[in-house]
Amino acid sequence: xxxxxxxxxxxxxxxxxxxxxxxxxxxxxxxxxxxxxxxxxxxxxxxxxxxxxxxxxxxxxxxxxxxxxxxxxxxxxxxxxxxxxxxxxxxxxxxxxxxxxxxxxxxxxxxxxxxxxxxxxxxxxxxxxxxxxxxxxxxxxxxxxxxxxxxxxxxxxxxxxxxxxxxxxxxxxxxxxxxxxxxxxxxxxxxxxxxxxxxxxxxxxxxxxxxxxxxxxxxxxxxxxxxxxxxxxxxxxxxxxxxxxxxxxxxxxxxxxxxxxxxxxxxxxxxxxxxxxxxxxxxxxxxxxxxxxxxxxxxxxxxxxxxxxxxxxxxxxxxxxxxxxxxx
Numbered sequence: 001x002x003x004x005x006x007x008x009x010x011x012x013x014x015x016x017x018x019x020x021x022x023x024x025x026x027x028x029x030x031x032x033x034x035x036x037x038x039x040x041x042x043x044x045x046x047x048x049x050x051x052x053x054x055x056x057x058x059x060x061x062x063x064x065x066x067x068x069x070x071x072x073x074x075x076x077x078x079x080x081x082x083x084x085x086x087x088x089x090x091x092x093x094x095x096x097x098x099x100x101x102x103x104x105x106x107x108x109x110x111x112x113x114x115x116x117x118x119x120x121x122x123x124x125x126x127x128x129x130x131x132x133x134x135x136x137x138x139x140x141x142x143x144x145x146x147x148x149x150x151x152x153x154x155x156x157x158x159x160x161x162x163x164x165x166x167x168x169x170x171x172x173x174x175x176x177x178x179x180x181x182x183x184x185x186x187x188x189x190x191x192x193x194x195x196x197x198x199x200x201x202x203x204x205x206x207x208x209x210x211x212x213x214x215x216x217x218x219x220x221x222x223x224x225x226x227x228x229x230x231x232x233x234x235x236x237x238x239x240x241x242x243x244x245x246x247x248x249x250x251x252x253x254x255x256x257x258x259x260x261x262x263x264x265x266x267x268x269x270x271x272x273x274x275x276x277x278x279x280x281x282x283x284x285x286x287x288x289x290x291x292x293x294x295x296x297x298x299x300x301x302x303x304x305x306x307x308x309x310x311x312x313x314x315x316x317x318x319x320x321x322x323x324x325x326x327x328x
Contacts, residue, residue, distance in 0.1 A: 001065045001091050002134040002163055006195040009241030010212065011035040011219035012233045013166070013197060014226055016069040016094065016138070018101075023059050024264035025230060025281070028257065030063050033234020035219070037063060041096050041104075044072035044081025056268075061089035069138070071096040073108045073119075075126035082130045095127055095162075097139040097153070100172045111140050111172035114149060121156045128161040136164040138199075138221075141184050144173040148184065151191035158192045165192065166221050169200040169211075185215035197221045205245055208236045228284025230257065251289060255320035258285040259313055266309055275312065279304040282312065291323035 005011050014021060014029045016038040021029075026037040039057055046054040047070075060066050068085040070093055072078045082093050097120060099110030106112075113120040128135045137157045142148035154165050167188050169180035180200025189196045198211045199221035208220045219240070222233045231249055239245045249257070261281060266274035282303050286296045299319045303312050 002136070005035055005065065006164060006218060008035075009237070011195075011197065012208070012237035012240065013219065013221040014038060014230075014233050015199060015221045015223035016041055016096070017223055018099075019277075020227070020280075022057065022265075022268065022277070024261060024268050026060060026063060027264065028230040028261055029226060029233055032231040032257075033237050034222075035233070035237055036065060036067055036092075037233075038067045038069050038094055041069050041071045041099060041110075042081070042085070043109075044070045044079075045074070045077035047081045047084050048077060058085060058088055058090075065091035067092040067094055067136075069094040069096050070127065071099065071104065071109050072123070073113070075122055078123050079126040079130035082127045082135075086131045086133055090133060092134050092136060093127060093131060094136045094138055094166075095124060097137060098166075098168050100140070100175045105172065111143065114139060114153060114172065115143050115147070117149060117153055117156060120153060121160060124157055124160045124162060134163045135161065136166070137162045138166040138168070140168045141171050141181065144171050148187075150185075151187040154188045154192045154194070154196070158194050162194065164195050164197070166197040166199050167215075167217075168221075169198060169215070180211075182211040182214035185217060189216040195219070199223065202236075203232075205236050205239045208240065228281065228286075228288035230261070248288075251320050251323060254285065254289060255316060258282070258316050258320075261285075262309070262312060262316070271309060275307070275309050278312070282316070285316070286319060289320065289323045291319075295319075295323060 012035050014034045014037040018040050030037045042058050068090040097113045104110035141150045167185045169182050185198045195218040197219050198215040198217035202220050202222050203225035226232045262278045265278045283300050303315045
């Protein structure tokens with residue numbers, strides 16, 4: 001299944017984003033044309049322990065292909081987590097060696113693994129040997145500018161059986177500051193025969209084109225560029241495969257998408273948690289509409305503080321009605 005993805009038009013993948021790429025968001029991005037959508041980061045050990053919130057992050061069997069991203073620092077838990085992910089219907093497992101968050105790196109997971117490539121390689125080996133489905137890897141350029149070792153990790157990952165690599169064009173110590181160094185991904189492309197995706201600061205079609213040209217990557221992974229715009233990966237994918245830019249959807253379609261998204265979150269999480277988790281998405285949808293900044297600010301204050309789901313849904317209807325002439 002992974003081969004059909006990478007052998008087709010340049011793939012455009014929705015990035016795994018904690019607190020963002022949950023099942024409702026992935027379903028939307030998938031329906032709107034993303035080549036692949038990746039789950040939020042799932043801790044292998046907590047998946048084994050069947051922690052309720054972790055199990056919820058690992059849902060998505062109806063998506064094809066179904067990709068679960070695993071994180072951890074111990075071979076035992078990563079291998080067992082991978083087996084459980086495969087049993088839950090995963091078509092692909094992605095290993096996280098790119099997360100820069102202190103709560104992750106402090107536990108020697110995520111991008112902290114790039115500080116010890118022997119250990120990172122052992123973790124990769126444990127996952128690949130535990131399952132029969134393809135395994136992919138996401139990383140950064142390195143821990144810091146003095147240790148840009150992504151190319152070496154890519155060579156080791158290929159030797160262990162990884163089938164695709166994604167590289168965020170920043171080091172861990174950069175977090176999300178500055179700008180992504182797409183050209184810094186080129187040594188990874190040159191170090192391996194595997195398909196490589198470039199990630200970081202890809203907010204538009206032009207960004208995707210420039211990132212591919214600078215890196216030589218096979219395709220792109222879109223993260224923050226999909227905030228409030230789950231159609232963006234699909235829009236980029238359409239352009240890269242056909243040369244035609246479908247543009248952003250009309251405001252009517254944006255309205256329907258935002259409402260569908262909030263509705264799905266209320267079902268997925270329940271009324272209280274669903275509304276709480278939807279607030280950031282509501283704010284992003286408002287900002288993506290093209291409405292005047294003052295209008296966005298006013299509606300954000302209303303919709304992102306309301307405790308009534310129906311008020312949020314009707315408020316979105318009202319907002320897009322008021323935004324339309326401003327965005328035209």
